[in-house]
Amino acid sequence: MATIAAPARAAAPASSPSGLWSWIATTDHKRIGTLYLWTALIFFIIGGLEATLIRTQLARPNMGFVSAETYNQLFTMHGTTMVFLAVMPLSAAFFNYLIPLQIGARDVAFPRLNAFSYWVYLLGGIFITLPILFQVAPDGGWFGYAPLTTTQFSSGPNIDFWVIGLQVLGVSSLAAAFNFITTIINLRAPGMTLMRMPMFTWMSFVVQFLLILAFPPITVALVFLLMDRFFGTTFYAIAQGADPLLWQHLFWVFGHPEVYILILPAFGLVSEVLPTFSKKPLFGYNVMVYSGIMIGFLGFGVWAHHMFAVGMGAVADSIFSLMTMLIAIPTGVKIFNWIATMWAGEVRFTVPMKFAIALIAMFTIGGISGVMHSSPPADLQQTDTYFVVAHFHYVLFGGSIMGIFAGIYHYYPKMTGRFLDERLGNVHFWLNFIGMNLTFFPMHFSGLLGMPRRIYTYDAGQGWDLFNLLATYGTYLLVIATAVFVWNFVRSRTRGAVSGGDPWGAATLEWSIPSPPPEYNFAQIPTVTSRYPLWDLKDPSWHEGESSHGDTGTPGPSPLTEETETHTAKALGIPMPLATAKPAFAALGLVVMFSGLLFLRNDLFAVAMTVTLGGAAMLIGGLYVWLTSPLE
Amino acid sequence: MPKLSLRHAAPAALSTLALLALSGCGFTEYPNSTFNHHTDFNTAIDALFQRLLFWGTIVFVVVEVGLVYTIFKYRKRPGGPKPRPIHGNAALEITWTVIPAVILVLIAIPTVKTIFQTQADAPAGALKVQVIGHQWWWEFRYPELGVVTANELYVPVGRTVEFELTTKDVLHSFWIPQMGGKRDLISNKTNYLWFTPNADLGTSAWNGFCTEYCGSSHANMKFRLYTVQPDEFASWAAHQASAAVFTATPAPAPTTPVTPVAQVTGTDTAATAPTGGYVFPRERLETEFPHVIPQTPIPAGLTFDDALLAGGDPVRGATEGFLLGGCIGCHAISGVPGAVSNIGPNLTHIASRHTIASGLYKNDAPTLARWIKNARHMKPGSLMNTIGRGEYDPIMKMTNTGGLDDRQIADVVAYLMALK
Amino acid sequence: MSHESKSTHAAAHAHPTGATYLKVAVILTLITVIEVWAYYIPVLVASPWFNPSLIIMSAAKFAIVVLFYMHLKYDHKLFKALFTGPLIIAGATIVALLFLFAKISL
């Protein structure tokens, strides 16, 4: 990082207990964020390994690299892992780490509930992932359509792990969402009005509402499936006249908002990166906020675009088609505003900036193929082919993952006090950029040339060989890219160049404190008078000659003071939430409680009861001591 | 350095997409391409897709060129201009809200038109075909013609064919890329799909796929479509409707009762031999439609003494093997007393089909023999249990001590191969 | 509790006393009685107005409880937003699903 003159003193890690226990018992949003980050990265690698096996099997026609059964488990777990265990928690890592820092708070509203969310996530993730080692992993696809997932057609334990696992993970996401909604509404520093919030916090805010409204439907759908599988109810029992579309609707009522849950945090992150490295305020802040809200809101009215082939009828198809197309408008506004943010700016091609720019370039491709899906007759040729696989990897990998990497390179210095190595970062970026296009662009072709998705093998002479081979090579590039990143990520913690509090010359509160931030974040809660407090502080006249627009507050010296020293909270007399493992214990109870169900599969009723009741006791006991013990 | 590469990366991707845009012509050559106009359905869809492709390409070019130009023009460089703190511009933002909206209208109108056009009721006089999904094969019934067959469809060109889609078990989806869009087969629901193969479409063969994940062998749930001339279709249908004829000579009219064993005249096992009714000529497949000929390799470790096939006795196959092997429990052969089950494909005229195992393997004696010996070894999860004596059944997880030995299987093969 | 909240509470206190709560309870009871009574009158059940009027009545009860017992009427507007937003999406989802399953038609 030649661009920044690093201060000599390597920032000492925020003074706080160390050792394994301190992590298990932590209630510090920053440490929980770090836990989320590491865990989610590991799951990302697991999901990627699954993808790598998938691609190897598909490299050539009629390959025998893995069996059909294994393959079906691989793509199911790949999708489930990437969505629920990698990208969502990666976003959660940033929610945890950044939101309090960006709004000038000392922690989240419910620190212990926050810890609870993490531990439920970790244990639920392990629960749903382990079975793959024993060849009994879920194999119903990531949207587990009934009736294939009912006991009649999937009598093994595979689907049980999926149903229970997702149920548990839902609890984690919901608990976290209530927490962040409260935090953002109620813990903003004086002067931090809603329309002064950093864009990442804004997008996260929208996402929390998507979470609390999208998860109940899938919870219900899963409860039905769970009861069908374990207690003989008839929700998806064909012989009893059940309608398989019930599952599909309930799932996608969740499923589509879910995809915006996956992308909006990434949008938020690049909205922080782009202004920083263009030395310009975000173009059209208000419109960016409104478009984010619009995307979230419209997201609840388009779910059936995943079901154009089920025969809903011309009227329903038309309505959902039009609703879907509408979403292109607010999303487009974002794309153009980002470009406009760089326009007339001073664009610095740092690694985070490259990833941010790549998101604009790549997400647009995925968005356009999305609009092609949104036209039902056209989609009848595309649905359940590799064209869809191409679409969602361009938005998910080219969008979410690119954005998250931008965020990681951007905030790593804040989290660790050190830069990620830029040379390795560039290698990672270019391998990643080329690799993803080599992997996913050919899928447009194989899809339009008739290749169905979710097939463990394909015959020779179908005209798909070349595109599949290219995709597989691309994947190997991505593996190397990710390996480079992992190496950089681990190594820079100790070897990276020291960064100091505000390495990039950014504008928002999180940069006004040392890196890594002290446990109490802000020695005194800052007062905010504009959207870009740090720029005001550094150069009160920075936005002279601007076409005054939006809330930039009172130009001139900001009341903010940059903090460079880190003390202990005690020294400053700041009350901090006590470390406690009670949430972790309660989380364990929750998972044990649910896993008791597994024993019903082999009619071990007594065992099932014991485990479930034991788990329930742990959960309730944990909650009781937790709720009755003081927070700080 | 970065700016340079970015400058190259985008145009590269750009040109590839432009390529995709030209694909209207480029990709029609591919065997399962969706860029074709063999039916009214397909023509309507492709017109719409070309329009989507057109606007998609424009949006793509505008965004990527704008992006690359911006980052290049405003890259940080010594003595470059000081960044201007612009906070926004209402006029601009309205522009790039309105323009996409207009484009979307231009897409939405034909979309809705096409939805209602393609989902209207099928024109009167359409040929009705019932498509019934099974894990993992296709049952096809022509109610008006009394034809029941599996995994290979015949339809006459120039006449609308209406498919009535239902499933016996889980969800499946019926798709012939070259003919048009797909429709799901949904439990407790009947779906419909119709199209009209162009009248000028020559006799040809197409691939069909199951495109809804349906379990272990979803990938292997394929089928074939033969678009044939009306007279060819009539001949095919008439013969398929007739009871099993245990001979290589032309079949008697369906009215005359046939007792399979009685009529034995020869034991020709070559599926290509001339038959009673029209069958899509295999040699044309090899020369013109190689992509509909399965190339799935027979799994290693599944051996059969092919020498026995020559000596296979169809009569013994019919009277002994077909019963001992338990085939009769799942497969129907019209004309054979007791063979009425439709758990498995109808075998009445199996020898007139070019593939077995839902399009997974060629239909010839050696393959059929191995299939009968250990179907589950050849098709993951297959519901047809392992019949070969001493064969390991991967689902039962046990070796079959009963069942048929290779010679008995050879007999059954001889019998089936005679069912033209 | 910080200063603003005191004032919002003052506002909250300026509102219904036991008497109002009792009135509300009476109204709720009356509506319920009417609903059940209507259920037993075949002519009413037969009429096309039966279902709509029942739904309106329960919607009324719903609103009354939320506004008075959950004192949303007197409380911070933030809570109104937090409740009505999701309520609208939930309602719309129910209607859409019933439409998709041909339980209601345009």
Place this chain on the structure above:
Amino acid sequence: MASHAIAGHDDGHAHTHYTTTGLDNRKIAIWAFIGSECMLFASLISTYLIYKGKSLVGPYPHTEYTDAAGKVFPAILDIPVTSASTFVLLMSSLAMVLALQAVQLKGVPLPANAGWWGRAQRSSQLWLFVTALLGATFLGFQAYEFTAFVREGLTLKTNLFGSTFFTLTGFHGAHVTVGVLWLMSLLWIDRTRGLGPQDELVVDIAALYWHFVDVVWIVIFTLIYLIK
């Protein structure tokens, strides 16, 4: 879900901190939670309505059913009993607001001329107890209803109606149960250390939850029981 309801309670000390809106964190959280619950019950109710009349075999809610063996199953829903339990739950909401009022008025001196009603209104313990009691009574009614249905041949497994009905009302019953336990813990606190004005918020939150559960039942009663 229960864990969330309680989670609304996390951090007894949050209110000692500065908050942007001046509102208490826990109250914001409970309203967000209630919003989420709307979607939960929306899904459950939709499912019930979607499957309404789709059951292949009886018993049916509003109509009689005769099975193959000629056995007759009368329409199973028992409106009189359910009307009673509905009334009970409505009254519990009344008791709940009175309990909250009692807590709010703790500091305020009782006017000399206050009659028995005036005095009664000041007893938070009384109203908390009544609320919990009525809630428990409602659960009693539900237990009675469920057992009666099972006796009449309707279980979770019988048909789509059985599955959807028991799941929907069961979910609601579970919410009531959590509420009753919650109220009893408040009552316990009141008896041990006594609730003061400073505890208004804690009671308010429990009350909001309780009323919401009541409101859900108002909808269920009309859509499931009364509409045929």
